Amino acid sequence: MTLKLPSALLAMLVLIPTTGHAEERALFLQKVYMSFCLKHFDDYGALRAGLIEQGLPKLAPQQAAPFLQGREGDAWPVPYQGQFGQFVLTLPAGDNLCAVMARRADPDSTGRWFATLAETAPEPLEVQQVLDESTHTPLNGEARTRAWRWAAPAALQQLQLTLTTASEPEAAIQAMVSLAVIRAEQQER
Numbered sequence: 001m002t003l004k005l006p007s008a009l010l011a012m013l014v015l016i017p018t019t020g021h022a023e024e025r026a027l028f029l030q031k032v033y034m035s036f037c038l039k040h041f042d043d044y045g046a047l048r049a050g051l052i053e054q055g056l057p058k059l060a061p062q063q064a065a066p067f068l069q070g071r072e073g074d075a076w077p078v079p080y081q082g083q084f085g086q087f088v089l090t091l092p093a094g095d096n097l098c099a100v101m102a103r104r105a106d107p108d109s110t111g112r113w114f115a116t117l118a119e120t121a122p123e124p125l126e127v128q129q130v131l132d133e134s135t136h137t138p139l140n141g142e143a144r145t146r147a148w149r150w151a152a153p154a155a156l157q158q159l160q161l162t163l164t165t166a167s168e169p170e171a172a173i174q175a176m177v178s179l180a181v182i183r184a185e186q187q188e189r
Helices: 007-038 044-053 061-068 107-118
Strands: 073-080 083-092 097-102 126-137 141-151 157-166 175-183
Touching: 007 073, 007 083, 007 097, 007 107, 007 175, 044 073, 044 083, 044 097, 061 073, 061 083, 107 141, 107 157, 107 175, 126 157
Parallel strands: none
Antiparallel strands: 073 083, 083 097, 097 175, 126 141, 141 157, 157 175
16 A cells, blocks of 8 residues: 555645745854944944954945945944855944844744844833835835834933835845834934
8 A cells, every 4th residue: 555645735745845945044143243233233343344354254335235225334234154145244333233143044033032032122121113014126026124122211312123024935035124223313304
């Protein structure tokens, strides 16, 4: 007697490794974000200096430009499984923003870990979700952006944690996570 798998089950088995890889990339994105952006939020200038001092390969200005989104600054490819091209760390000029972009990362897994992190500010900071919107972009298709702010009452600055995900499998960037230090005068804009 031969055992035949229904075609739907066979299709699911074929997709399991892809889903696993996408979730693996989402976890790697989390690790990079927490190791660089979250850990060094109080001094992105020192982080930049440390990366330069270590001689880590930076993207050339023309290669970095799309990742910096019109700003001056620096961008580093982050190796993943021994290869470059899937993750980029950016530190725009001004030393108040750190972002990590992933070419491929499961949008649902990324959304879950990031929302859990963003909604759980350390004491005495308070959390406020300030953005949840979807837009259509030529390179990424439908993209959802969510942002939360962490601040102590009457603080002169806040931390803004932002996540943008695109669910299209062929999106140029499927996930971008950032942490910005926002000063009181910037909050009014």
